[in-house]
Amino acid sequence: MALDGAGWHPAAWREADAQPEALLSPRYWTALVQQAERGLLDLVTFEDGLALQSDTKFTADVRTDRVRGLLDAVLIAARVAPRTSHIGLVPTAVVTHTEPFHLSKAVATLDYASTGRAGIRVRVSSRVDEAAHFGRRHVVPFTAADRADLDNPVVQNRLTDYFDEAAEYVEVLRRLWDSWEDDAEIRDVATGRFVDRDKLHYIDFEGHRFSVKGPSITPRPPQGQPIVAALGHADIPYDLIASSADLGFVTPHSAQDAVEIVGAIRAKQAAARRTDDVHVFADLVVFLDNDPATARARKERLDEVAGDAYSSDAEIFVGTSIELADLLQEWQASGLTGFRLRPGAIPHDLTAITDSLVPELQRRGAFRTAYEADTLRGLLGLSRPANRYAQEAS
Amino acid sequence: MTKPLKQVHLAAHFPGVNNTTVWSDPAAGSHIEFESFKEFAQIAERGRFDFMFLAEGLRLREQAGKIYDLDVVGRPDTFTVLAALAAVTDHLGLTGTINSTFNEPYEVARQFASLDWLSDGRAAWNVVTSWDAFTGENFRRGGYLPQDERYERAQNFLDTALTLWDSWAGDEIIADKESGRFLSRPDVGAFERHDKHFDIEGHFNVPRSPQGRPVIFQAGESDTGREFAAARADAIFSRYSQYDEGRAFYTDVKGRLAKYGRKPDELLILPAATFVLGDTDEEAQEAAREIRFQQVSPATTIAFLEQLWNTDLSDHDPDGPLPDFDPVETDVNGLISQGRASARRHGDRVETARQWRAKAEAEGLTTRELIVEVTGRQAFVGTPRTVAETINRFVQDDVSDGFILVSHLTPSGLEPFVEKVVPILQELGVHRTEYDGTTLRDNLGLAPLPAPAATSDEADRSAVSA
Numbered sequence: 011m012a013l014d015g016a017g018w019h020p021a022a023w024r025e026a027d028a029q030p031e032a033l034l035s036p037r038y039w040t041a042l043v044q045q046a047e048r049g050l051l052d053l054v055t056f057e058d059g060l061a062l063q064s065d066t067k068f069t070a071d072v073r074t075d076r077v078r079g080l081l082d083a084v085l086i087a088a089r090v091a092p093r094t095s096h097i098g099l100v101p102t103a104v105v106t107h108t109e110p111f112h113l114s115k116a117v118a119t120l121d122y123a124s125t126g127r128a129g130i131r132v133r134v135s136s137r138v139d140e141a142a143h144f145g146r147r148h149v150v151p152f153t154a155a156d157r158a159d160l161d162n163p164v165v166q167n168r169l170t171d172y173f174d175e176a177a178e179y180v181e182v183l184r185r186l187w188d189s190w191e192d193d194a195e196i197r198d199v200a201t202g203r204f205v206d207r208d209k210l211h212y213i214d215f216e217g218h219r220f221s222v223k224g225p226s227i228t229p230r231p232p233q234g235q236p237i238v239a240a241l242g243h244a245d246i247p248y249d250l251i252a253s254s255a256d257l258g259f260v261t262p263h264s265a266q267d268a269v270e271i272v273g274a275i276r277a278k279q280a281a282a283r284r285t286d287d288v289h290v291f292a293d294l295v296v297f298l299d300n301d302p303a304t305a306r307a308r309k310e311r312l313d314e315v316a317g318d319a320y321s322s323d324a325e326i327f328v329g330t331s332i333e334l335a336d337l338l339q340e341w342q343a344s345g346l347t348g349f350r351l352r353p354g355a356i357p358h359d360l361t362a363i364t365d366s367l368v369p370e371l372q373r374r375g376a377f378r379t380a381y382e383a384d385t386l387r388g389l390l391g392l393s394r395p396a397n398r399y400a401q402e403a404s
Numbered sequence: 405m406t407k408p409l410k411q412v413h414l415a416a417h418f419p420g421v422n423n424t425t426v427w428s429d430p431a432a433g434s435h436i437e438f439e440s441f442k443e444f445a446q447i448a449e450r451g452r453f454d455f456m457f458l459a460e461g462l463r464l465r466e467q468a469g470k471i472y473d474l475d476v477v478g479r480p481d482t483f484t485v486l487a488a489l490a491a492v493t494d495h496l497g498l499t500g501t502i503n504s505t506f507n508e509p510y511e512v513a514r515q516f517a518s519l520d521w522l523s524d525g526r527a528a529w530n531v532v533t534s535w536d537a538f539t540g541e542n543f544r545r546g547g548y549l550p551q552d553e554r555y556e557r558a559q560n561f562l563d564t565a566l567t568l569w570d571s572w573a574g575d576e577i578i579a580d581k582e583s584g585r586f587l588s589r590p591d592v593g594a595f596e597r598h599d600k601h602f603d604i605e606g607h608f609n610v611p612r613s614p615q616g617r618p619v620i621f622q623a624g625e626s627d628t629g630r631e632f633a634a635a636r637a638d639a640i641f642s643r644y645s646q647y648d649e650g651r652a653f654y655t656d657v658k659g660r661l662a663k664y665g666r667k668p669d670e671l672l673i674l675p676a677a678t679f680v681l682g683d684t685d686e687e688a689q690e691a692a693r694e695i696r697f698q699q700v701s702p703a704t705t706i707a708f709l710e711q712l713w714n715t716d717l718s719d720h721d722p723d724g725p726l727p728d729f730d731p732v733e734t735d736v737n738g739l740i741s742q743g744r745a746s747a748r749r750h751g752d753r754v755e756t757a758r759q760w761r762a763k764a765e766a767e768g769l770t771t772r773e774l775i776v777e778v779t780g781r782q783a784f785v786g787t788p789r790t791v792a793e794t795i796n797r798f799v800q801d802d803v804s805d806g807f808i809l810v811s812h813l814t815p816s817g818l819e820p821f822v823e824k825v826v827p828i829l830q831e832l833g834v835h836r837t838e839y840d841g842t843t844l845r846d847n848l849g850l851a852p853l854p855a856p857a858a859t860s861d862e863a864d865r866s867a868v869s870a
Contacts, residue, residue: 023579023586030579030586034611036490036522060510062593062609070607072590079577079592079611082518088487089522092438108511111462111542112481119481123438123488143510145604146545195478199428202703205478207471210464220544225464225471229436229478315584 011046011363012352013039014057015077018295019309020065021316022355023077034081036089042360043090046097049364050378052389053098055131055239055259055350058083060104060140068151070139075317084116084130091124098386100129100239100257106172107135107144110182111222118187121231126385129237129257132180132250134172160244169246178217180238180254185213187235188397189225211399233387234394241293243323245274252278256392257289259350261324268292268344276345287392289347293324294334297354298362302329312355324352331366339376412799412834413806413848414826415499416448417457417676419814421465421476424678424780426698426812433815435476438488444815445489448496451822452836454847455497455528456489457641457808458482462506463539465743467707468716472743474704476814483515490523497844499528499621504561505554506534506543509602512561513568516618517610525614525843530621530641533558538742555628560601562636566617570856571595574612616853619844625653634660637671638850641808645677645783650803658802672848677783677807681820685786692785695812696776705772708779711741712753712760722772726761730754783807791821792828799834 016023016030023030032038039056046054062078064071083101091099099120103113113130121128135141136152156165194209213224239257242248251258252275260275262268272290279288297312299305305328313319320326327334338349351367353359371377383389418441419425426432434440448456460482465472482500489498498519502512512529520527533554540546549557571593578588596605622629622637633640634657644650658668680695682688700708705722714732731753764774784791799806811817829835845852 024581024584026581028581030581031577034521036524040491059609060514062607074587074590075584077586078609079572080609081521082483082515082610085483085487085515085518085522088484089491091488092442092491107508109506109543109545112507115481116484119484119488122436122480123485125438139606143604143606144508145602146508190478197427202428202701203473204427204476205471205473207473210471210477221541222543223463223541227462227464227479228481 011051011053011360012055012057012293012350013042013046013356014352015063015080015356017355017359018322018352019297019312019316019320019354020076021312024315025312025355025358027357028355030077033077034079039086040090040093042356043094043097043099045357045360045364047094049368050381051097051364051368052348053100053129053237053386056083056086056099056101058102058104058133060107060135060143061137068137068153084113084120087128088120088123091120091127094124094127096127096381096384096389098127098129098237098389099124100131100237100386102131102133104135104140105132105176105179106149107140107146110179110220111186111226114183114186115226115228117183117236118226118228118231121233121236126232126387128231128233129239129386130183131239131241131259132176132255133241134176136168136172166246169244173246173250175217175219176240177250177254178215178219180250182213182215182217182220182222183238184235185215185398186222186224186226187230188399189213190228190230191397191400192230192234195229209400230397233385234397237386237390237392248275249278251275251290252284252288253282255288256286257291257390259291259293261293262341262344262346263325265341265344268341268346272345286395289390290345291348291350292341292346293350293352295320295322295324295326295352295354296334296359296363297326297328298331298334298359298366300330300366302333305329308358309354320354322352326354331362331370334367335370335374335376338371339374407800409834410799410805411836411849412795412829413672413674414451414453414829414835415455415457415497415674415806415808416444416451416453416818417459417808417810418444419476419811419817420459421461421479423475423699423704424810424812425476425814426695427476427814428698428701429813431816432813435814436478436480438485440815441480441485441489442492444818445493445496447816447818447822449493451818451826452839453496454806455499455526455844457499457530458486458501460501460503460532461539461743462503462534463542463743465741466538467710467741472707472741474701474707483519486527487519487522490519490526495526495839495842495847497526497528497619497847498523499530499619499844501530501532501623503532503534504558505549506539506545507561509561509564509568509597510604510608513565513608514610516565517569517613520613520615520618521610525845527613527615528619528621528639528844530623531558531562531637532623536742555624555632557601559632559636560599562620564597564599564602564604567595567597568608569612569617571608572610572612573857574616574855577611612855615843615845616855619848619850630657630660633657633671634666635664638845639672639674639848642673642675642804645675645804645807647798647801647803650675650798651801654802654804670850672805672850674806674808675804676810678780678810678812679784679791679821679825680782681786681788681791681824683787685790688786688790692782696781697772699812700772700776700779702772705775708775709771712756714753720771723770726757726764726771726774731757788824789828792825792832795825796829796832796834
């Protein structure tokens with residue numbers, strides 16, 4: 011489940027049951043995640059960015075008819091953590107302008123606060139407005155024209171640069187999480203030592219954009235390695251998913267599309283000699299009602315209110331839970347390991363997912379009927395990884 | 405004529421990574437599990453404390469090139485744990501120490517504004533500057549700054565953050581479903597800031613938070629630090645918990661406020677203070693002494709000695725006399741101890757060592773006993789009544805406006821204080837029995853901040869709603 015404001019449709023906030031005045035309230039977010047947890051979902055993601063939301067994808071806009079203003083996603087997840095018990099919490103963080111040392115301990119702390127349910131979705135930013143908020147680097151904007159010209163080597167190089175930096179950033183996150191061995195804290199009264207410093211490790215990372223010494227100031231989190239996720243729409247981001255992530259979000263528009271994307275990621279994974287599992291989830295924006303005509307009418311009404319037909323990077327599904335369950339099962343056969351659903355409007359489509367889609371999938375034996383694990387790794391069927399530094403020592 | 409009674413402001417400092425914290429006690433709990441933080445915060449809230457306080461250090465301490473292993477090592481991310489604690493408390497202020505050297509204003513302003521929203525107005529920022537390239541090695545920006553530029557950057561950083569928080573007036577979100585206007589005007593959160601350290605512009609993306617901005621704490625003791633606090637801070641976290649030094653500091657800092665057009669009660673002075681309770685004052689004194697020896701283990705004795713002597717003393721007997729040679733003066737502030745502020749306080753090593761030797765000889769003290777004597781004694785020791793009355797007297801006499809209490813035990817060390825001392829302070833009429841407001845500013849007795857200049861004329865300008 012992907013949470014964003016009042017829902018992913020820009021007019022969702024104007025629905026009768028929407029709570030546009032509550033989008034900055036801790037109670038709003040807690041209630042949404044508790045609802046998702048009642049639906050036994052694996053995880054929720056929280057969108058984020060270092061600029062105001064904008065209808066023009068790559069720059070600021072001056073609209074007054076859209077939801078604007080958003081809280082730090084890691085902190086929303088932390089605020090929700092003590093009020094939930096099983097669902098995974100995966101906030102988004104921009105890696106282009108932030109410090110890997112800070113984010114590493116923030117995610118580790120989210121893992122402690124949620125007792126093992128933390129993840130992080132890393133996002134690169136080539137937006138000029140976000141860069142100007144930091145004033146530390148010049149960015150060449152990635153534009154709609156670039157997007158249409160992805161095979162151009164200049165565009166490719168620029169994209170590669172951002173994503174290579176993201177890969178280095180994730181490497182630093184992971185090394186810092188491992189920089190404490192699990193049994194580093196010894197509290198040995200006889201020698202007066204609180205930690206065994208031989209079990210704390212400098213990470214000595216030297217990258218193209220930054221170097222980080224380590225160790226982390228935060229001990230290894232409960233999951234060992236919290237889940238790293240990334241969203242990708244093209245070949246270069248697939249490299250990041252295949253080399254660095256535990257969970258990739260992708261945007262196929264058909265079952266055949268899904269086959270190709272999953273195949274590309276699996277090939278890259280093999281090339282990167284990864285032996286651990288990488289999940290590939292398909293993103294879908296969903297508008298769900300009891301009959302197809304109602305769903306279509308609602309979507310049309312929202313489009314009319316918004317002034318434009320809603321478009322998305324992900325496939326937009328409009329229909330019933332039964333139809334959606336059919337589609338999910340068909341696409342799953344393409345090798346996808348899961349789905350991230352973006353509710354078109356909240357609470358309507360969120361509730362439809364938990365109260366209608368989930369029971370339908372359960373009837374088909376395709377979805378859990380109770381949480382089978384207490385950690386996000388457990389829910390995703392991923393084991394707790396060994397510590398890279400402990401392995402070196404043995 | 406009698407002055408009205410001042411209220412005693414109380415806060416809870418989560419035990420930190422100094423030797424004040426006794427991790428070896430069987431009652432000592434985790435320093436990292438969330439349950440510890442939750443228990444700690446809820447005890448403070450039961451005591452109707454104003455806020456809890458978290459310190460920060462962005463690199464593990466080292467001594468002689470190795471990670472210092474004798475004190476608690478490891479801590480959570482400040483923002484993240486405070487946001488989680490907002491979910492399990494209702495009134496307690498959440499004060500985080502955040503460095504202005506290894507962060508960027510846009511991000512920090514956003515994190516504090518988010519924390520303020522997520523806690524319904526309970527966020528506070530203890531603004532600190534950093535001192536070394538040692539810590540900078542953990543950050544993409546590095547971060548070494550010469551001494552004189554640290555406060556300048558901190559001032560510019562804070563001023564920039566204030567600009568960002570004031571970029572929203574608080575009346576922008578109307579969220580009117582009928583008319584379709586979410587914002588009352590376009591171009592919300594617009595800002596620009598161009599100074600020596602920051603060159604940024606654009607739009608802040610968090611609307612004005614319940615308190616307008618976090619409460620601002622400052623901890624510096626230098627002249628520059630005091631001016632910085634007098635000009636900009638809402639509260640000072642000081643270390644002057646003793647009567648005379650406390651009064652001197654209090655008088656000095658409060659006297660600086662007028663030139664910034666501020667009244668004395670617009671800046672609270674809150675020293676950190678330790679305490680030990682007992683059924684009798686003698687029992688408390690005895691307990692205090694035992695705790696001091698727990699805090700200064702044989703290994704810690706040697707480590708402290710090495711910090712002053714600036715050389716390897718691992719063969720020295722902690723239960724014998726002090727070394728008979730003078731400290732090594734070369735590489736002062738250098739290799740022996742890194743990542744802690746106190747290392748800089750050893751000004752003249754040879755002279756300090758002479759004073760220590762003279763004291764040890766005069767009082768017949770072993771090395772360990774001497775270290776116990778010369779380092780951090782507890783501020784308040786006695787029966788609950790003695791401690792309550794002393795704290796109250798200090799506050800009424802303008803030693804401070806209250807205290808940030810540091811217990812030696814995590815997470816439950818404050819419980820005896822809350823159960824036994826707080827009721828006496830309540831009985832004396834100087835501590836609340838129920839929270840009477842909702843925000844941290846309310847707890848601190850600070851007036852709500854006015855919204856920035858009205859924007860209603862702009863609101864009337866035709867809004868773009870394509």
